[in-house]
Structure formats: structure tokens, C-alpha cells
Amino acid sequence: GAGVSQxxxxxxxxxxxxxxxxxxxISGHTALYWYRQSLGQGPEFLIYFQGxxxxxxxxxxxxxxxxxxxxxxxxxxxIQRTERGDSAVYxxxxxxxxGGRDEQFFGPGTRLTVL
Amino acid sequence: AQSVTxxxxxxxxxxxxxxxxxxxxSSSYSPSLFWYVQHPNKGLQLLLKYTSAAxxxxxxxxxxxxxxxxxxxxxxxxxxxxxxxxxxxFCVVSDRNGNEKLTFGTGTRLTIIP
Numbered sequence: 001g002a003g004v005s006q007x008x009x010x011x012x013x014x015x016x017x018x019x020x021x022x023x024x025x026i027s028g029h030t031a032l033y034w035y036r037q038s039l040g041q042g043p044e045f046l047i048y049f050q051g052x053x054x055x056x057x058x059x060x061x062x063x064x065x066x067x068x069x070x071x072x073x074x075x076x077x078x079i080q081r082t083e084r085g086d087s088a089v090y091x092x093x094x095x096x097x098x099g100g101r102d103e104q105f106f107g108p109g110t111r112l113t114v115l
Numbered sequence: 116a117q118s119v120t121x122x123x124x125x126x127x128x129x130x131x132x133x134x135x136x137x138x139x140x141s142s143s144y145s146p147s148l149f150w151y152v153q154h155p156n157k158g159l160q161l162l163l164k165y166t167s168a169a170x171x172x173x174x175x176x177x178x179x180x181x182x183x184x185x186x187x188x189x190x191x192x193x194x195x196x197x198x199x200x201x202x203x204x205f206c207v208v209s210d211r212n213g214n215e216k217l218t219f220g221t222g223t224r225l226t227i228i229p
Contacts, residue, residue, distance in 0.1 A: 003158075004158075024133075042222050045216040048216060103161050104161075108157065
């Protein structure tokens with residue numbers, strides 16, 4: 001598995017439910033990013049991690065959204081009390097380090113549908 | 116603040132003819148600029164990047180882009196379109212050293228006519 005993987009690939013939930021989306025970055029990549037892509041739009045930045053810490057979470061839309069990366073590898077994006085407007089494709093990316101000129105490698109995304 | 120504007124939401128060209136996808140950027144700092152491609156049901160793939168070295172950047176699959184500071188533009192070109200080029204293309208800017216949060220344009224859908 002050389003690339004970024006995300007699970008599940010599709011998630012359908014009901015309004016008000018809690019969901020977790022998982023991202024496995026490329027092994028050895030210290031930087032991890034989450035983006036959200038709504039239909040017909042470009043991806044929008046949510047949060048990025050350098051190691052275990054969230055270096056910039058300015059893109060999280062509100063306090064229903066939270067992300068963790070406890071061991072500096074796998075990350076989980078958590079959404080509480082989901083709303084229909086949260087429906088989108090959630091993309092994860094990783095890069096070798098922050099502050100360099102390394103490419104961000106993107107995963108295939110998780111398509112979240114809130115009914 | 117940083118932003119990009121992709122001037123065309125949809126471009127159609129005939130196979131074998133040149134491709135031009137237009138992008139203008141706005142950035143408070145010296146920007147890093149990228150073009151990413153997204154094929155249906157596939158992840159985003161980096162085509163090329165500009166990070167303050169040569170202003171004419173060559174990427175994969177015959178694509179290239181030229182950074183023009185005076186015009187704040189970073190247009191993507193290819194001399195001869197191939198059917199496999201049909202996809203969504205995103206122009207992207209980063210304000211820092213090119214590896215923190217990326218700001219994406221709204222995308223240009225490229226259709227290739229046989």
C-alpha cells in the first residue's frame with residue numbers, strides 16, 4: 001500500500017448522527033491534511049497536522065468537527081450531530097514534511113451523505 | 116489571504132489540438148502554485164508546481180504552465196490534447212513554502228472531442 005488510504009469509501013448516515021472518517025497516510029509522512037469537497041467545488045482546507053499536533057485548524061467550519069492524530073500516523077475526522085450540509089467528499093492528504101516543497105499526496109476520499 | 120480564479124468552468128477541445136486552461140491568483144506573499152488533475156472516481160494527482168524557481172514549469176503528460184507575476188496568472192497548456200486528458204483540473208495556491216494549506220480554484224472540466 002504505497003498511497004494514502006481512506007475508510008470508508010462511502011458513508012450514509014442520518015441527520016443528527018455521529019460519524020468518524022479514517023485516513024492512513026503514506027508511511028513516514030509527518031504532515032497530514034483534511035479537505036472537504038462539495039459538489040461542483042474545489043476542495044476546501046479543514047485542518048492539518050504536523051506529527052500529533054494540529055498545526056492549523058482554521059478551516060474547521062464549527063465545533064461539531066474535530067480531528068485527531070494520536071500517534072502521528074493515522075488520523076480520524078469526527079463529525080458530531082451531522083447535518084445535511086455536511087454531505088461532501090472528505091479528502092485526506094499527506095506529505096513528507098511541512099514547510100518544505102513536498103507534494104501533498106491525496107487519498108481517494110470518503111463520500112459522506114447525510115439524509 | 117490567498118485565492119485563485121479559474122476563468123472557465125468548462126473547456127472543450129478536439130483531440131490533437133492545443134489545450135489552454137486559465138488561472139489567475141491572488142496572494143499576500145510570494146506564492147507557490149500548482150495544477151492538480153482529478154479523473155472520475157480517482158484521487159487528485161499533481162500535474163506540476165511552481166515554487167519560485169524557473170517561471171516555465173513542465174509537468175507530467177506533456178502539460179506545462181508559465182508563472183507571470185505581472186499578470187498574476189498561471190495558465191496551463193498542452194500542445195496536443197489526448198482523449199485521456201479528459202478530467203477536472205484545479206489551479207491551487209499556497210502562501211507559504213508550498214506545503215501548508217492549499218487553496219483550490221473551483222475547477223475546469225476539460226472535455227476532449229474525438
